[in-house]
Amino acid sequence: MKKLHPLSIAVRSISRSVNVGLLFFIAGVFASPGGAGGTLVSVGGMVLLGIVVAVVYEVAYYERFRYELTADTFDVASGVLARRDREVPLRRIQNVDVRQPVLSRLFGLAAVHIETAGGGQTEVSLQYVDEEEARRLRRQLRRGARAEDDEDEESASETRDSSPDDEEELLFEIEPRELAILSVFTIDPGASLLGGIALSFLSGFDPTTLIPADLVDGLPGAEGGLVALAWLVVLFLLAAWVVSAVLTFNRYYGFRLTRVGDELYYERGLVQRYSGTIPLEKVQTLTITERVPFRWFGYGALAVETAGYAPGQGSRGTESAIPLAGYDRVVRLARSIEPFGEVDLEAPPKRARERYGVRYLLVVGTLVAAGYLLTTATALERGYLPAVLVVLVPVAAHLKWRNRGHQLGDRYVFTRTGFWNRTTKVVPYYRVQAVLHTQSIFQRRRRLASVTADTASSASLLGRAATAYDVDDESGLEMQLEIEERLQERLRARKRERTVGEWFGGQNESTGLEPNSDTPSDNSEEFER
Amino acid sequence: MERLNPRIRVVWLFLAVFRAGIVGGFLVGAALVLSETGLWANSPDLLVPGAIGLAVTLGLVRVAVAWRRYAVWRFEVQDDGLYIERGVFTRIKTVVPYVRVQHVDSRRSPIERTTGLATVVVYTAGSRSADVAIPGLTPERAEQLREDLRRLAIESEGEDAV
Known part of the structure; x- marks a missing residue:
């Protein structure tokens, strides 16, 4: 039995001291009765106690860990x-x-x-x-x-x-170019918070200095509070953007x-280093993501999903195999992992597009209604202005429709959805756990349905399973049947391969060529294409 | 296609009324507090009747949905997988291949025991369909179904799911 590295006591103690020390600091602040001197001593004492408790705990942890x-x-x-x-x-x-x-x-x-x-x-x-x-x-x-x-x-x-x-x-x-594009255009969710903090540090915690008065003065309409507010927003976004770029750069360096x-x-990783292994035989799903600014440059990302990560691990749920690269390169790499052939997606029927149009019209209608309510309740005027968005409805509906599609391939199911964040999923049939055919009341009206090929991939917990949205309901049922049949067929094929592998594996074992028939044969079956 | 035991309607109706009662109680209670204690100085006269009306409507919708649910629910033990059809508003048709069944439970809640019913729950390793429950079975049918599913899952001899 092995122990951890002795220095881990120090590292763990320091990081835990910060946490526990903070806790005891707060406890000390609350527990200490008035009087400035007494407060300082008791707070300091509590913090010290916290650190001692943390260190003792870490020593015990180290001693117990094998x-x-x-x-x-x-x-x-x-x-x-x-x-x-x-x-x-x-x-x-x-x-x-x-x-x-x-x-x-x-x-x-x-x-x-x-x-x-x-x-x-x-x-x-x-x-x-x-x-x-x-x-x-x-x-x-x-x-x-x-x-x-x-x-x-x-x-x-x-x-x-x-x-x-x-x-x-x-x-x-x-490549440096890819890293630069990635850093500039990625929005890190934590960055807005950090950006705010950075901004307040820069301005010395005084909210009034957040607005650079000299700059504002030179601009028209500076007397109005609105311009100052706009400046604040711009500055905040700028700070968040810079922080986000730095974080992303550090992450993918x-x-x-x-x-x-x-x-x-x-x-x-630049400051922190991350590394790890993804066993190919455990791959559940491949996800190719083309976010909007990147897609315009012809870039995409690839994530390899396994069943390994627990829910709630956020964006780390899947380690991206490629954070950003030219689309062709992404597809080539995806093919080297799962050798799928040409992808020729079938679009949803045209009536799905009508459905999106109606949906967006309802959104615009809600906005106009909200605007109307605002005009009656406040001094604001022209509450009907959101109605202008109606012009965008056909465009949005068409784009949504165009970016959706599905295909039942020979060995893989392909599904695609999303305009802003176009996601294409590649699911091997033999990874399918269950097939769901769902129809909401709105879909039933237009004889549409969504078919989901559920896998054990942990990333699907966040609601991103491989779903073919808005297919014709009859063909949806056929799809469901076909996916299920193909799953059985692929499983039988894999079983055959495995049995053959065992025979040859048994022979090879004596010659010492193939240690375990299980894993290599599973993969070779997929790679022979 | 197999239907559920009609007695499941009793369970669902009871639950619907019970839940509607809780929600309605809150609604009417809040309305009463607001109008009687004077927290809301000039509350409209229709507040309490409105709340009662809303509560009753919600209750009726729940009861209707519970009734309709029985009409929609179907399942079938097919050759390769378990097929389930359900859902009043969003209709869901699920196929769970026996190869993917991890384990099968049968369970009986207190209300199911009083009505003489049982539920069979089928677990897979999937993320969305991790557990599929078939309610409204007689205990004998539940036992038999669980036994069948167990046998079918073993016979299908799946490889490791993940």
Whole structure:
């Protein structure tokens, strides 16, 4: 059984002290009775107590924490107050992520996170081990899974498995130009908050100085409060934008995606380093995203979805395989993961477009009604102005319609939706868990339906499953039937492959060529096309 | 296509009335508080009758939906998968292939026990259809269905789902 790196006590203590210290600071502020001197002493005392508690806890945590990589499981014993022994079967591991936040990076430490499909959170977190150990674990965790059938041939598997390491194939490396475009046009959700904070720091916390008076004076209509307000908004957006660009730059700096054997390996980050593996045999869905400013430049992004991440992990739910690259390059890479053929999407029927038109008309109608209410209740005039938006309704409806589509391919289901954030999903039939045919009352009126091919991908929890929207309801039922049939067919085919693989795998095992029939045959079946 | 046991309407109607009662109670209670205590100085006279009317309407809609739900609900144990049709407003037709069934539960809530009914819940690894429940079965049918699904899931011999 191994322990964490001793320095992890220091790193964990510092980060925990900040949290606990803050908590006790607040507690101290509330608990201390009046009197300035007394307050300072008691608050300081409480903070100190908090830090001591944190350090003692971390020492105990370190002392209690043990992990071990066995031939087919990864065992972790941990817990200070409540103890827990956990055994993770290696072949159930979905993703392994190595994260190095600033502080741990300074100490040369890294955190290893291991994800499996079940459970509500990361199954195993090692915080922290040294970088070398993290690298070793990342490789061994997947290798152990591959070499599980021949534990007794330890030496043989060593030599065999070291060979794929040599043939590390670089799939994608972000170019400075792409990183620049990505940084400039990405809106980081946290940036607006940070931008506000940055702005208030710059202005020395005085809200009146937030508006540069000298600049405002030179502009017409500066006397009105509206212009000042507009300036404030502009400044705020500017700050948020800069912060967002910096955050994105830091996040994707040096992004590399390589392929080692049957898994993808990514690394990224300037200040913090992130890296991890995505096993190809665990891929549930490929998602190609073309956001609006990027699409105009001919760029797209690719995400590889597994069942590994827990709900609520936000945008990290799927690690993007490619944050931004030319569309052709994205498709080429996607094809190297799942070899799908030509994509020729079928558009929804024309009456779907009418539906979107009616929907947008209703939105405009609501806006006009709200405007009317505002004019009656306040001094504002011309509440009918939103009616101008009616001009945009046909355009919007058409764009929405044009960006939706679906296709039932030979081995994959393709679905596409979204104008601003056009998302194309590629789902292998054998990953489908259930097929849903849904019809809202509005869809029923126009004989339309939505067909969803549900997978175990954790990203679909955020409501982005592979759905073919607004297909004809009859053909929707046929689609449902066909997806289900193809799933059975693909499963039978895979089973055949597996059995054949086992026979040959059995022969190969004696010659030491193919360690485990399971994984390679599964992939080779997909790659032969 | 198999229909649910008609007694499920009793369960659904009871739940509809019960929930409508809670919501309606809040609505009427709030209206009474506002008009009687003078929190809202010149509240319209129609406030309390309006609230009662709204509560009754909502209750009637709920009851109608509960009644209609029975007419819509259907399921079938097909060759390769379990087929379910449901939904009053949004109609959902689901196919769950037996290969993907992770485990099957049968359960009986207190109200189901008093009406002599049971629910079978089928779990998959999927993210949207993670659990599919078939309510309104007699305990014998539920037991039999659970047993059938278990057998079919084992016979289908799926590979690992994820």
